[in-house]
Amino acid sequence: MNAPLKGGEFLIKDVDYNDVFIPEEFDEEQLMIAETCADFVETGIAPNFAALDNHQEGLMPALLKKAGEMGLLGISIPEEYEGFGQSFLTNMKANEAVGSAYSFSVAFMAHTGIGTLPLAYYGNDTQKEKYLADLATGKRLAAYCLTEPGAGSDANAGKTKAVLTEDGKHYILNGQKMWITNGGFADLLTVFAKIDNDRVLSAFLVEAHWEGITMNPEEHKMGIKGSSTRQIFFNDVKVPVENLLGRRGEGFRIALNILHIGRIKLGATVIGGMKRSINYSVTYANERKQFGSFLSAFGAIKHKMGEQVIKTFATESAVYRASKDVDNSIEALKAEGKTYGKANINGAAEFEPECALLKVYGSESLDYIVDEMVQIYGGMGFSSEAPADRSYRDSRINRIFEGTNEINRLIIVDSTMKKGLKHKIALFEAANALLENLDSIEEADSSSGEYFEMKHAQVKNLKKASILFLPVIQKAFGRKLMFEEEVLMNISDMMMNTYILESTLLRVEKIDKLGLKPDSSLYKDILDVLAQDVIRAVNKSGFDIIGSVAEGDEKAKLCTALNTLTKVAPVNVKESRRHVADKLIDEGRYNF
Numbered sequence: 001m002n003a004p005l006k007g008g009e010f011l012i013k014d015v016d017y018n019d020v021f022i023p024e025e026f027d028e029e030q031l032m033i034a035e036t037c038a039d040f041v042e043t044g045i046a047p048n049f050a051a052l053d054n055h056q057e058g059l060m061p062a063l064l065k066k067a068g069e070m071g072l073l074g075i076s077i078p079e080e081y082e083g084f085g086q087s088f089l090t091n092m093k094a095n096e097a098v099g100s101a102y103s104f105s106v107a108f109m110a111h112t113g114i115g116t117l118p119l120a121y122y123g124n125d126t127q128k129e130k131y132l133a134d135l136a137t138g139k140r141l142a143a144y145c146l147t148e149p150g151a152g153s154d155a156n157a158g159k160t161k162a163v164l165t166e167d168g169k170h171y172i173l174n175g176q177k178m179w180i181t182n183g184g185f186a187d188l189l190t191v192f193a194k195i196d197n198d199r200v201l202s203a204f205l206v207e208a209h210w211e212g213i214t215m216n217p218e219e220h221k222m223g224i225k226g227s228s229t230r231q232i233f234f235n236d237v238k239v240p241v242e243n244l245l246g247r248r249g250e251g252f253r254i255a256l257n258i259l260h261i262g263r264i265k266l267g268a269t270v271i272g273g274m275k276r277s278i279n280y281s282v283t284y285a286n287e288r289k290q291f292g293s294f295l296s297a298f299g300a301i302k303h304k305m306g307e308q309v310i311k312t313f314a315t316e317s318a319v320y321r322a323s324k325d326v327d328n329s330i331e332a333l334k335a336e337g338k339t340y341g342k343a344n345i346n347g348a349a350e351f352e353p354e355c356a357l358l359k360v361y362g363s364e365s366l367d368y369i370v371d372e373m374v375q376i377y378g379g380m381g382f383s384s385e386a387p388a389d390r391s392y393r394d395s396r397i398n399r400i401f402e403g404t405n406e407i408n409r410l411i412i413v414d415s416t417m418k419k420g421l422k423h424k425i426a427l428f429e430a431a432n433a434l435l436e437n438l439d440s441i442e443e444a445d446s447s448s449g450e451y452f453e454m455k456h457a458q459v460k461n462l463k464k465a466s467i468l469f470l471p472v473i474q475k476a477f478g479r480k481l482m483f484e485e486e487v488l489m490n491i492s493d494m495m496m497n498t499y500i501l502e503s504t505l506l507r508v509e510k511i512d513k514l515g516l517k518p519d520s521s522l523y524k525d526i527l528d529v530l531a532q533d534v535i536r537a538v539n540k541s542g543f544d545i546i547g548s549v550a551e552g553d554e555k556a557k558l559c560t561a562l563n564t565l566t567k568v569a570p571v572n573v574k575e576s577r578r579h580v581a582d583k584l585i586d587e588g589r590y591n592f
């Protein structure tokens with residue numbers, strides 16, 4: 001075992017497959033918890049998908065409370081507050097299982113994540129005693145109120161205000177929040193507001209029945225129609241001072257730290273949606289005949305299904321690798337004596353770049369998968385009678401909430417660069433050394449050598465390509481770098497793609513070396529297709545940067561370096577995708 005990697009450090013260090021967790025290593029208890037969630041979704045939620053979308057009165061809160069009675073709302077909450085005290089990793093696996101439940105999964109995640117975690121991690125003992133067990137068991141339901149009409153991505157721009165009363169016993173809360181998930185029925189709201197003339201937010205625990213709280217009717221949305229989304233108004237609401245969460249002015253930090261967790265959680269949640277969509281796709285393709293053949297016999301359809309599986313497998317590999325890293329980090333912090341809250345917050349915050357990139361990759365992969373699902377269904381994909389309609393509409397929100405994908409792409413680069421600038425990781429040292437020795441860059445030898453050695457050489461070169469341009473853009477733009485978002489998006493995509501490919505490589509290598517699956521060539525096919533696509537995508541991103549930044553001699557040198565680092569010999573992706581699709585077609589469901 002090597003020393004654990006810090007967040008973002010994957011870009012500059014080699015990683016051994018023995019040092020990562022892969023989904024094949026979930027133990028029986030973890031699988032049993034996930035199975036319980038999956039059973040609950042299939043028996044309790046799936047029959048209600050349409051009723052939920054039609055906003056059947058009281059149905060969503062009733063189903064959430066049912067989940068609470070079964071203990072599913074408290075999986076990660078400590079046992080002293082009537083939770084199950086399960087690990088971060090186990091909780092992620094449970095989230096995947098619930099993630100296939102369309103609108104219900106949004107309500108569930110809002111309650112268990114952004115709704116409950118601010119209290120769980122920042123609440124004092126009195127606050128936790130008053131509310132936490134109720135949230136873990138579903139006696140009370142929760143919502144998170146950050147966004148305002150004028151403060152979306154720029155969350156700290158909120159105008160909601162809290163003024164301390166003269167007797168010092170209450171804050172008087174005034175303002176407006178919008179897009180609040182679970183708003184229509186939540187009992188406990190975590191509300192972000194500025195105290196007096198503070199420039200930063202504070203957080204408050206607000207009971208929804210308190211006088212002065214009103215709301216607009218349900219929003220009419222493109223998708224996740226069953227989830228409650230409201231505007232909430234606070235008019236002279238009296239909030240007892242003891243309901244200030246954390247310290248005065250700590251609200252923005254709380255909001256950000258909870259969002260790191262929300263992002264990796266979203267990465268896990270979308271895997272549930274991916275698998276459900278793939279299962280529907282293959283079932284339809286195996287039943288529908290055209291030109292005398294089942295759709296699943298056509299190469300173009302196999303291509304789509306192969307890609308659906310590859311993206312799901314890659315997302316899974318990366319999400320659970322990162323979840324275990326967060327878990328290990330949490331446990332190490334606890335061992336150092338950090339409290340439950342601090343350990344969880346800092347454990348996830350350490351992996352800020354990874355959390356952001358998982359959100360982006362996961363949400364965009366789900367969008368790809370549901371889009372191809374509609375296509376596989378043909379005309380029926382466009383009909384509300386078939387499930388492709390709901391899958392397609394419900395997927396789209398994932399690129400918008402928990403920080404839009406643009407904001408998350410900026411976070412990937414920004415948080416990684418900050419780690420480098422603060423010398424938490426030797427990022428710029430590695431990048432500068434690379435730039436000074438451009439002539440000694442070598443291509444990954446794809447014509448000889450052991451299979452996994454070659455793949456590691458490819459990934460190592462992608463890491464170099466991902467960091468190579470950091471000093472270049474710093475020099476070119478200096479303090480104005482933050483205004484050069486197009487270039488930052490390119491770098492972000494390079495980093496994201498590299499992490500996804502490396503995670504998939506390490507999983508496939510572990511499967512192969514430990515003999516965890518009967519047909520390891522299948523997993524090499526997944527890796528081959530992904531590697532070719534990722535390497536070419538990284539080349540494109542780098543190419544865009546060079547054209548936007550460099551001139552003359554430097555341009556030529558960077559081009560040569562990039563092309564050397566991203567050189568890849570064509571593989572037979574047609575046969576590889578077919579191999580993957582054929583397993584799916586034979587088994588009729590995602591089982592990889």
Ligand SMILES: Cc1cc2nc3c(=O)[nH]c(=O)nc-3n(C[C@H](O)[C@H](O)[C@H](O)COP(=O)(O)OP(=O)(O)OC[C@H]3O[C@@H](n4cnc5c(N)ncnc54)[C@H](O)[C@@H]3O)c2cc1C
Binds near residue numbers: 147
């Ligand atoms: C269904 C739904 C449920 C939600 N649930 C909740 C909830 O429970 N609680 C809560 O507090 N909020 C919630 N939200 C709000 C959500 O988090 C915000 O919608 C999101 O953060 C984006 O803010 P915005 O809508 O104001 O878009 P804007 O911030 O106005 O962004 C519009 C576009 O501009 C881009 N953009 C903005 N700033 C930049 C920048 N600096 N650089 C590049 N591009 C930029 C964005 O990426 C986006 O593409 C929910 C939203 C929806 C739609």
